[in-house]
Amino acid sequence: MVGMPSDAPRSWRVHRLGAPADALRLEPAQPRPPGPGEARVAVGAIGLNFPDLLLCAGRYQERPALPFSPGFEAAGVVAETGPGARLSPGQQVVVVPELPNGALQESITVTAAELYPVPDAMPVTVAAALHIAYQTAHVGLHHRAALQPGETLLVTGGAGGVGSAAVQLGRAAGAFVIATATGPRKAEACRRMGADAVIDLAGEPDPAGRVRAVTGGRGADVIVDVVGGAAFDWARRCVAWEGRIVIAGFTGGIGELRTNHVLLRNYSLVGLHLARYRRENPALLREVHDALVALWSDGAISPEIYRELPFDQAPAGLSLVSGREVIGRVLLRTATA
Numbered sequence: 001m002v003g004m005p006s007d008a009p010r011s012w013r014v015h016r017l018g019a020p021a022d023a024l025r026l027e028p029a030q031p032r033p034p035g036p037g038e039a040r041v042a043v044g045a046i047g048l049n050f051p052d053l054l055l056c057a058g059r060y061q062e063r064p065a066l067p068f069s070p071g072f073e074a075a076g077v078v079a080e081t082g083p084g085a086r087l088s089p090g091q092q093v094v095v096v097p098e099l100p101n102g103a104l105q106e107s108i109t110v111t112a113a114e115l116y117p118v119p120d121a122m123p124v125t126v127a128a129a130l131h132i133a134y135q136t137a138h139v140g141l142h143h144r145a146a147l148q149p150g151e152t153l154l155v156t157g158g159a160g161g162v163g164s165a166a167v168q169l170g171r172a173a174g175a176f177v178i179a180t181a182t183g184p185r186k187a188e189a190c191r192r193m194g195a196d197a198v199i200d201l202a203g204e205p206d207p208a209g210r211v212r213a214v215t216g217g218r219g220a221d222v223i224v225d226v227v228g229g230a231a232f233d234w235a236r237r238c239v240a241w242e243g244r245i246v247i248a249g250f251t252g253g254i255g256e257l258r259t260n261h262v263l264l265r266n267y268s269l270v271g272l273h274l275a276r277y278r279r280e281n282p283a284l285l286r287e288v289h290d291a292l293v294a295l296w297s298d299g300a301i302s303p304e305i306y307r308e309l310p311f312d313q314a315p316a317g318l319s320l321v322s323g324r325e326v327i328g329r330v331l332l333r334t335a336t337a
């Protein structure tokens with residue numbers, strides 16, 4: 001950018017709502033000096049998420065005043081701390097910042113509540129990919145749906161960010177995992193990531209019938225639905241007796257339901273809004289973070305990283321997400337990484 005000092009930290013900011021290429025502007029931004037308990041983090045990698053598209057477009061549940069930095073998760077190293085901070089400079093961390101001070105920044109100052117320590121052995125790219133999607137999947141599977149070993153788990157959108165995390169975590173929990181994806185490339189990725197059975201939705205006229213066939217007629221005990229819309233409509237038709245459907249996302253639209261179906265088929269519908277846990281039950285998110293780090297250390301889960309792009313290519317990264325091309329995650333890397 002013309003006139004920007006070459007060593008000044010930069011931030012992506014939304015100045016007007018729209019598609020990322022129109023909405024985002026890259027500009028110098030000096031983070032505030034850390035106050036009591038706070039830390040400034042030199043960001044190494046940033047995870048891009050589907051909700052970043054919604055934020056840029058003004059369609060996310062939170063609508064920060066313009067201009068704001070989008071971005072839900074980043075990883076890096078503590079560069080400077082304020083008085084009384086619990087973490088020390090040099091500590092590797094995941095940053096889950098509160099809007100409007102989002103994660104698409106090279107340097108960011110956050111409170112202790114927005115920081116999660118990660119071990120040095122974890123690559124910064126893994127740290128940036130292991131938070132939002134995996135936390136969503138973990139809280140959905142365990143806290144909301146009480147998935148048990150030996151149960152059948154169906155994941156819609158199994159090749160995406162949250163979906164691939166749910167596939168891996170379901171497998172790690174001892175479930176029989178069925179994933180859906182569109183097209184052979186994504187279907188193969190679901191198999192590689194641990195799904196026991198995969199339904200390629202391209203040209204599949206009856207996905208619910210396929211799930212029933214794969215489960216001997218019983219259906220899926222737990223369904224993690226990140227797609228919604230038509231996917232929710234067919235998925236609810238193959239839920240097992242006393243099954244649980246986790247409503248986790250709406251990439252394909254918002255599903256609709258006549259409630260007599262819930263009664264007659266005797267299942268539970270549970271919602272999942274991860275960000276609300278920061279206010280309602282932050283201790284749970286810390287427990288889940290520790291569990292995810294342990295699962296990664298044991299080799300039980302490993303984020304699928306589709307593409308790493310330089311920090312200044314945020315709009316290109318987000319267009320991969322909106323183009324429905326991504327398997328797993330897209331990351332931005334800063335020059336410090």
Ligand SMILES: NC(=O)c1ccc[n+]([C@@H]2O[C@H](COP(=O)([O-])OP(=O)(O)OC[C@H]3O[C@@H](n4cnc5c(N)ncnc54)[C@H](OP(=O)(O)O)[C@@H]3O)[C@@H](O)[C@H]2O)c1
Binds near residue numbers: 050157272
């Ligand atoms: N509940 C929470 O707290 C929480 C937290 C994070 C994210 N989310 C939500 O979870 C959803 C998934 O996020 P993500 O980051 O995992 O997204 P993602 O990586 O883009 O994956 C979503 C999947 O949805 C399918 N999809 C995308 N566009 C679609 C369309 N127009 N019609 C039908 N299917 C479509 C794609 O699967 P195929 O192409 O294989 O069909 C894609 O792999 C989003 O709605 C996001 O807002 C919720």
